[in-house]
Structure formats: C-alpha cells, structure tokens
Amino acid sequence: MWDTIIIAPFINMLLGVYHLVGNFGVAIILFTILTRVVLYPLTAKQIKGAQAMQELQKNKRYIEIQEKYKGDKEKLAQEQMKLYQELKISPFSSCLPTLLQFPIIIGLYQALIQSIASAPLDLLKLSRHIYPKLLDFSALFPLNTKFLWMDMGQPERLYVFGVGIPVLTIIVVITTYISSKIISPPTQPGDGGQGAAMTKMMNLYMPVLMGWLAWSLSSGLALYFVISNLVQIAQYAITGKVYWKNLIPGMKPTEIVKKK
C-alpha cells in the first residue's frame, strides 16, 4: 500500500526527471525543488503557525497568564486555550502541515535509496516499482550517479593531495545552521533564560546531526539535504520573517530587535 501510493510514484517521478536530464545528481536537485515547491502551501501554513506562536510569546496577556497561574497547571492550560480561541491561534497549526509532509519526505528518502539500488534487494524493489509503460528499466539502470566529483551512491569526499575533504558535509552543516538560525526569533530583552539556551542548543545540534548523516550516508542524500535547506531558506525569505542578523556574530539581541 505504502509502496504503491508513495514510493512507486516518487521513484517514477525521480527517474522520469533523470530520464530527461541523464544525471542523477541533477535529477535529485530538480526533484527536490519540485517537491518543495509542491509542498509550499503546507510549508507556508507551518511557517505562519510557528510565527503566530512566536508572536504570542510577546503578548501581554499571555505573559500575565503565565505569571498568574504559575503554580496551577490546569488553570494555566484553560486560560491559554481561551486566549488561543480569542486570538484564533491553533497551537498545532504549525504541527499539522509538518505531519502531512512526513509521508512525502519519507517517500522521497526511500525513492532516493531505492533508485541508487546499491544492494540486490533494493534493485529487486526498484525493478518492481518502475512503471514499464512509462520507463524502460534496462535503459535507465545502472544510473549515471556521477555528479561533479561525487558518486551519488557513495559518501562524498573530495580528495586533495590524498586527503578526503567532506565538502558536501560542510555545506550541509552550514546550510542547516543558517536555516535554523535565521528562523529563530531574536532574543527579547529579559528572555535570556530557558528559551534562549534551547534555541542556542538546537542551532548547534541540528547542523551536527545533519552533518553526521551527510558524512556517513550517500552523497545523494546529502545533496538532498543541501537543496532542501536552500529551498527552505528561500521559502522563509519569501514570507519576510527571516532574521538574517542572527547570523552576525556579536550582534546584541536588543540591537536586532531595535533594527527589525
């Protein structure tokens, strides 16, 4: 069921793009952009929901409620719900689009893995997932997985004087850092505690994790991470709610807020 509805169409779309361009790296780039663009309405909703929640943190009544019902969790929850209803904010409005994206993104991941077909079972599945009326398996496979200096089926290293430099991993780390940093709202004066520390941690862990994955897994997936990050940055930029100044080291939070 999952294979028929999600994986097979994705594989055929990805390989269809490959059939047109003849290079798996280029196909991954185009396909990632395509899927991100198609998913944009969901992404936009997610961004909007997240921003509404961020705005709420500054709301006077919200802050008051937090203070007033500090010791009474039940009452706090009730009051928060009331406020959500009044302001027409759904606390899960940014969660739902993300959840809806999961099957698509997981499908994309599996389509990439299966298309690379680096083990017999993957090849068996791939041969079964290709629509024979649409694509000719024999003509497509093996894929041309060479892209620039990389093999899309192997972890990426650029060898300079015998030393393997993980260029794509570095790019994944940088783009993940940028994409998470620019969407984090500037720290408010007096908000130097929990929230700020958590944001800081997230901005560090996420790039490290994604970098580790890019370093260990095939470069096709690393390329997908990079393009995904870039498209995400662009999509956030389109909404006009990115905090570019977060990237400038030493910029005081208050300054950012003032300049905003």
Next chain:
Amino acid sequence: MEQSREQEWPSGGYYAVILITQAGLTRYLDGSIDKKENLSMKKRIYVIPLMFLTLALLLTGCSSATGTAVNTWGGAAVADSMVYYANGTQVLALADSGANYTVRWTYPEKAVASRLFMAEPLLVGEQLILGDYGSNLTSVSIRDGVENWQFADAKGRYIDSPLLVGEKLIAPNADNNVYAVDLNGKLIWTFTKDGAFWARPATDEKLAFIPSLNHVLYAVDANTGKQAWEVDLKSPLVARPLFADGVVYLGNLTGNFYAINASDGSIKWTQKVAGGVWAQPILQNGNLYFGDQTGKVNILAVADGKVMGAIDAGSAVLGSGAIVPDGIIFGTESGKIILFDLEGKSKPLLTLEAASIYSNIVVNGERMVIVAFKGSKPLIALDLNGNEAWYYSTKK
C-alpha cells in the same frame, strides 16, 4: 538472512524520527509546549544532547561504509559437516552434528556496523574467503576463524563471492573494478569498467567471464586481466554465468537468456523467458534449469535454447537451485522449497512462514541448507526430503 537492524526499522523511519524530533523541538522552542513541560533546565540540557546522540547512532550505525542503509540477503557454504553462514553482521562457523549444531567461531568476534557480510562465503582449502560491504576481502582460517589476510584496496561492496581460478581469486566489486588477488591477498591485476560488478564470474580456466550491471559480459584473461572480448546483453547482469562445453550461459534482468560462444563472444542463441534472471542456471541432462522474477522455473534445451518447460513456482525464484538425486530444489520468494524432477513436475517440500528465499540453495551430501530472508528461521538445515534437522537464529 539474519535480520540486520535496518530491517527492524522501515528505511526512512530514521529520517522520520529526525523530522519528528525536529518538529517537536521546534514546537518546544516556539513555546506551544514550552510551559507545560515540567523538566528542569538542567535535565533538558542533558536530555537533548543524549537524544541527538542516540539518533545519530541509530541512523549511521545501521549503514554500511558505502553509504546507504543495507537491506538484502546473506548466503552460506557447506563442507565437511560445517556450515559457514554470512548472516549480515557476522560470519558463523556452525558444526553440524546431524540433529543440532554448535557455533565453532564467529568472524569478526564482535559485529562491526560498517562491515556487513552478505556475500556467500567461498571455501578454498583451509581458507574461507569473505567479501563484505565495507569493501574488504578477507581470508580466515576455517579452523578457528582467525584472519589470514585482508585485501582492502576496493572502495565498494562485495555483493557476491569471488571466483577461484588456479591460485587466483577473481573478485567482482561494486566500485566498477574486478580485483584478482593471489591466495595471500596480494593484488595481481585490476579490471576496470564503467559499471558495477556484482555477480561471481564463470571461467574456462583461461578466461573469466564477468557480468556487469552496465549490461555487458566481459571475457578477461584470468592471468593478465586483459580483455579478450565483450558482448552487450542489453540489460543489467546480476546473475552468475555458467560455463559448459565452450559456451557461457547467462540471463539478464529483462528476462533474456543467452548462450554465448566463449571463444569470441558471439551469441549462439537467445531465448526470452517471463521475468528477470537473478541466478546461475543448472545444467542437467541436456537442459538448463533456472528461475525468474515472475516465479517460473524455466527449462531450456542447452543445444538451441528451445523451451522445454516453464513451471509456475508461485512466486519469484531468484536464487540458484541445487541438484539432488530426485531432481532440482528451488526456493521461492514466498518461502516455499520445491523439488522439481527433471521433467519439470513439482513437489512442495516445505514452506518457511513469513520468509523469502532469495539465496542459492546449498546441498552437500545428505544435507541441504537454506538461508531465508526474514522469518523466524534465518538459516535452516534439512535433509533432502525437506525434513528439518535444526535451524539457527540469534533470537533462539
């Protein structure tokens, strides 16, 4: 095959975990669950790095060095009451006592995530040759599993075991190279083409007939590694070829089966069968027997490729069969073990529940060994009538 960790998680599940974690933390940061949580700041600071570390280990510990999550089947070899079983994470030497087994040794002693053993082990005298997905070709002693040598020049996976020609091992690798090494692991020659090599070649003792995923069958001088001829067979070649009486027999993934003259690579005859061919044919009584991806066991006349029969096995037959006194035994994707007599009449012997049989069936004397993919019995030892003697499982 023993189920590796990848099979217990759906591939992509890892990425889902990341996304869910990412979404959860984002929600946490944007405040929607922030104040409801009761964890102290200190706890959070420890919990989150731990969570990320676990995720990273889960995600990358299950991948081979060549990059993608591994999800495929293993293989076995049998000799002198010993079963050598590549179960994915390790190779085990199991002493077969008839009704039971004992584990003599395992290689490596502790499993290493980057070295997955899927290729059928090859016995060469006192050596057991093991190719792994971490790009190593290793010789271990069959007595104690102690490493004799390791050839580590390759950069890709060893999907199948090497071919022995005289004192040389000719090892196909997914890095687009075929490596010839001596029995001390010293490189003799390398044959490079623009396509991965998965299947064990065949030989006439002078030439090695090497199939490639790039659709081409290459004939290469076994001593020098120089190409004698090549023939384009129009579809990926994942099956081992068979050499007999000056002819190489081989099927491709679109179901074309070829007889090729070994002297010059000219095609003697071709025959179309129902589905893709994944395994070496068996030559018996003037006929070739092999399964295909649609679940047919095909019988072709070796002289001219005439179809003598195509018997439905019920589901895909990917592994090679094994000759027994009453006929040939094949395993199927739905876990059935079926005996075909030489006229093609079938007799089901056994069904392994919730398992698929993709690997070659191994027979030695009165012992038959089946490696199953999934199911509760990843390695099962039977007599030739299909009666179970014992099975091996780590979950036992």
